Amino acid sequence: MLVQAAGLALLAALSPTALLVAAVYLGSARPRLTATFYLIGAVAISLVTGVVILVVLRAAHLNASHDHTPRYGLRLGLGILLLLAAIVVARRKPKPPDPAKPASGIVNKMVANPGPLSAFAVGLLIFAPGVTFLAALQVIATSDASDFLTAVAIIIVVVINVLLVWLPIVLHIIFPDRTTRYLTAFNGWLRAHGQAILVVVLIVVGLIMVGNGIYGLTVIK
Secondary structure, three states: OHHHHHHHHHHHHOOHHHHHHHHHHHOOOOHHHHHHHHHHHHHHHHHHHHHHHHHHHHHOOOOOOOOOHHHHHHHHHHHHHHHHHHHHHHHOOOOOOOOOOOOOHHHHHHHHOOOHHHHHHHHHHHOOOOHHHHHHHHHHHOOOOOHHHHHHHHHHHHHHHOHHHHHHHHHHHHOHHHHHHHHHHHHHHHHHHHHHHHHHHHHHHHHHHHHHHHHHHHOOO
């Protein structure tokens, strides 16, 4: 359970936007303070999502070992949804990359004026639950693990989910100038390939969930 959930969380963490915003904050006037509030917002929304998913799925008894059909049906449905999302994203015409703009719309406006409170809000918005992260959480919520192991698993998944926020902060503390320089140089590449990365992640996670769902519904008795 933990290995599968952690693997899905790692795929969910591969967010070009999350890293681009971290790069902008670490290059601002108050880099570590602003980036830390960004991290707090990301962790907060991820934890809240984890608790809500756990409560809802456990209340629906999808973790019951004697009735696996709803559990694997949910995984199959999530997998199909992810594959459909991959098709939609792949068909979308990307805008010309602009390294100076890590995001669009309201997020872009908030990131343009870095500050602790706005960074916290951006963390909430960017890490609002996506289907890939939900897939990782449902693996935990639908398992019959003990309460302690479930809590540990959710914490681990949340830490992995915000990997591209806390890792740049740690690197910035150790190698401030080098980290800022490399992140800035990396912005252009991420903007140019962000759509392709997202499509690959959606396809990989979708195939994993569909395969697991079909296996559970047809093989496991």
